[in-house]
Amino acid sequence: MALERYSLKLPRAVLGGEDALGRIPEILARAGAEKVGAFTDKGLVKLGLFGLVERQLAASGLSWEVFDDLPAEPTYTDVQKVVDRFRASGADFIVACGGGSVMDAAKLASVLLTDEYGVKELLDDPLRAQKRASLLAIPTTAGTGAECTPNAIVGVPERKLKIGIVNDALISDYVILDVEMIRNLPRPIAAATGVDALCHAIECFTSNKANPMSDSFALEAFDLIMNSIERACDDPAALGEKNRMQLAAFYGGVAITASGTTGVHALSYPLGGMYHIAHGVSNAMLLVPVMEFNEPACRARFARAWDRAYHGGERLATDEEKSRALVAWMGRIVEHLGIPTSLTGFGVSRGDLDDLVDASMQVTRLLVNNMREITADDARAIYERIM
Ligand SMILES: NC(=O)c1ccc[n+]([C@@H]2O[C@H](COP(=O)([O-])OP(=O)(O)OC[C@H]3O[C@@H](n4cnc5c(N)ncnc54)[C@H](O)[C@@H]3O)[C@@H](O)[C@H]2O)c1
Ligand SMILES: [Zn+2]
Structure with missing residues (x-):
């Protein structure tokens, strides 16, 4: 072997x-x-x-x-x-x-x-x-x-x-x-940049480039973020959680260095390039739609991420249950943080879809990392979900 x-x-x-x-x-x-x-x-x-x-x-x-x-x-x-x-x-x-x-x-x-x-x-x-x-x-x-x-x-x-x-x-x-x-980071910036770090963690962990070294940093970052991001954003006095977010963001960067981000970042770059939507915000919009798309291909890894980060009392038996629960949990976090989840309000219209899809297909550096192939039709369907 x-x-x-x-x-x-x-x-x-x-x-x-x-x-x-x-x-x-x-x-x-x-x-x-x-x-x-x-x-x-x-x-x-x-x-x-x-x-x-x-x-x-x-x-x-x-x-x-x-x-x-x-x-x-x-x-x-x-x-x-x-x-x-x-x-x-x-x-x-x-x-x-x-x-x-x-x-x-x-x-x-x-x-x-x-x-x-x-x-x-x-x-x-x-x-x-x-x-x-x-x-x-x-x-x-x-x-x-x-x-x-x-x-x-x-x-x-x-x-x-x-x-x-x-x-x-x-x-x-x-x-x-x-x-x-980061003590007084305004909530919207803390939320969007924190979700960017969350994307780094889960994308690097489910990347075709994932390896034992990147997994260690990505999983630790993921655990820290899933359990700290809400308080770090909600409570100005939560210095412990803010400190954990700072560490997790660094670990996420190490995970990027050793592995690579995937579909969320690939589809996010055109939204930044064409509409100047902040990087964390466009990632937050795409996180759940791309993770739901990826779920069948990433199930075992999502289940591992669930086992690592979930510290509550609910007992889930199968990889499928854990994987679905994980994606739903990420969705609840994005919702709680109040980051916009739709392109409405950013001046994007249906007539722009062709350009968006074309631009996303150019981000081959990251698309190749996605465990489930994203075709132009898939990208279009994902963008349509956030219109
Ligand atoms: N090099 C990489 O690996 C990497 C990874 C992800 C994203 N990026 C890039 O980073 C950029 C986004 O960076 P970002 O999300 O950190 O935001 P940013 O640097 O663009 O800052 C956003 C806003 O937040 C303000 N701000 C920053 N810190 C603050 C604080 N402590 N208190 C109050 N306001 C504060 C800034 O003044 C600015 O107005 C994008 O260009 C993105 O593409 C790079
Ligand atoms: Zn990023």
Whole structure:
């Protein structure tokens, strides 16, 4: 019997727990940084969250320059503009404080201190990317897992898609998980980004690329999220649950690195690319329809996920019962969190279905991971369910 192959690639150091942000000066000193390029967004500056990071940059005694003019879910040209300014700054170390949008732009900056290629060239040939500056990622959502994945996702308007640039050089060098960064996350953002992490966990666990290494991280992430997400979103004081969401989002990112997402993410990218629906929101809409479609092919794995995450008193006997109960449970969570479950209100009309289906069929990188083949007709039927 051939042994299953796997590989695990991780940041060099992950620091969390009490006063994790206080470790920034030590990281910068050890890395020999001279000038920091600090990536964030204007909302986080206004909220004072970036200020917590800036205080540590000041304590490090280094100079820094702030790059905060990036829109949420940026296009590749948005990212290139910020990167051009970053290159002119002379900074040699990057600190990214933000959600997936900020972290992905910063990750691209870390491989773009060069004249040889820009973001556009990396879209065509991601393997050209080589790390030129070390990067510390501090996520403020929980989350994309972008703090540890080799992916950077940018909008490509001319292809009506969001596209993931994937290269191991995009894995952050250092990660800080500090619960202060998500303590006051507004409920709608906590809910959508939390469901994104849930999708990472269950998709990676039921991916054709799943393997023993990704399974460990995906199952742990899944258990943590299914049992923490509602309180983490509902109760501002639930720091324990918020901390578990932060860990789970990271584990979900590790699972992506070792495995890969599947149908939900594949069908979600056109909704982000064409209608600018937030990544977590489009995933939340698609989660249950895609999981119901996948259920016959993923039954044994869904039953395993149920056994791992369900800690209540109900006893289910068969894989089929567990698998169905699991999908229904995910549905109740999405409903409880109040994330929109339909495209109504996002300007999508039935006349757009052909374009959506065509765009989704281009996401072959993820479609091949889905255990049940998704044809164009299947994709259309799934989109119709959320019209
Ligand atoms: N690289 C990867 O592996 C990966 C994985 C999944 C998604 N993504 C990408 O990440 C992006 C989405 O990232 P996201 O979901 O983290 O959201 P985001 O970074 O787009 O942020 C959404 C909004 O939330 C605000 N925000 C962030 N943290 C906050 C906080 N603590 N308090 C208050 N407001 C806060 C931001 O200012 C912004 O307005 C998409 O582009 C998606 O495609 C990347
Ligand atoms: Zn995602």
